[in-house]
Amino acid sequence: xxxxxxxxxxxxxxxxxxxxxxxxxxxxxxxxxxxxxxxxxxxxxxxxxxxxxxxxxxxxxxxxxxxxxxxxxxxxxxxxxxxxxxxxxxxxxxxxxxxxxxxxxxxxxxxxxxxxxxxxxxxxxxxxxxxxxxxxxxxxx
Numbered sequence: 001x002x003x004x005x006x007x008x009x010x011x012x013x014x015x016x017x018x019x020x021x022x023x024x025x026x027x028x029x030x031x032x033x034x035x036x037x038x039x040x041x042x043x044x045x046x047x048x049x050x051x052x053x054x055x056x057x058x059x060x061x062x063x064x065x066x067x068x069x070x071x072x073x074x075x076x077x078x079x080x081x082x083x084x085x086x087x088x089x090x091x092x093x094x095x096x097x098x099x100x101x102x103x104x105x106x107x108x109x110x111x112x113x114x115x116x117x118x119x120x121x122x123x124x125x126x127x128x129x130x131x132x133x134x135x136x137x138x139x140x141x
């Protein structure tokens with residue numbers, strides 16, 4: 001067999017994500033006997049156009065919820081919609097049997113928002129721009 005090539009890219013690659021995801025799921029199932037990894041998306045939509053205005057994407061697996069992306073447009077911040085979206089995300093994770101959730105955010109984004117909702121910091125790593133950090137939070141569900 002020839003030596004495999006190593007390729008670097010800055011482009012999304014759904015095929016690679018599918019191959020890696022399926023491979024990891026198969027490995028986890030071999031070890032745990034469980035393959036319960038599911039996407040978890042909570043979207044805020046315009047009632048008239050059904051256009052996505054904001055929301056949360058993540059996943060659940062092996063009793064853990066992972067919050068990956070959370071965005072609300074500036075005009076909707078402070079309205080309580082962010083809190084509602086987070087509550088729905090957490091509730092669905094609980095319904096799926098998750099006992100914990102984890103996320104990271106940037107220090108200039110919204111760590112205080114999550115802390116206000118019972119999330120606890122468990123790590124922080126300096127990053128760019130200078131004076132900023134990645135803030136890692138978790139919550140018992």
